[in-house]
Amino acid sequence: EADIYQTPRYLVIGTGKKITLECSQTMGHDKMYWYQQDPGMELHLIHYSYGVNSTEKGDLSSESTVSRIRTEHFPLTLESARPSHTSQYLCASRGRPYNEQFFGPGTRLTVL
């Protein structure tokens, strides 16, 4: 059973607002990931981290930023939300020894 949490589950905000999507895991995993997924579409990697103070951009360009100050916490921030940011954001961490990824329940973001 994976222990990875995301808040909020749903968020509706206006254009121009700054938001932070929270992700935390209690499994002590070093590697964590953020994916973006539109309804009925594939997962796209937007950020990842191999440990504290490590962050990298993923395959899909994103205007969001991430930080990794603590192993268990990997928040994603949008400085100025736009309607084009409307999507589902999924956080994951990578387990051992088989490197499988465990996902949180996701945050469904709607920017009006």
Next chain:
Amino acid sequence: TQLLEQSPQFLSIQEGENLTVYCNSSSVFSSLQWYRQEPGEGPVLLVTVVTGGEVKKLKRLTFQFGDARKDSSLHITAAQPGDTGLYLCAGHDNYGQNFVFGPGTRLSVLP
């Protein structure tokens, strides 16, 4: 870049039928995972297969990893409406660096 292909893309069947979905690649994977995702939720890990030729069973679901570790299949016996969802395969290459997802098979089981 390694790609995972899944087939079929869509599958709609009646309750009680059996089905098999496939995950294929031209590359060798150190492990493969199968996930099920429901709308608005994150993917839930069903199984990890590691050894070529390995077969794992999870109630009515049977997972197989190809001998060459390039392909995998998921067989569901007597499908139920609760099996409806998007089935994703995913895996790491032999170096453990690149984790890739297949595009998924969208299964609908009608009562």
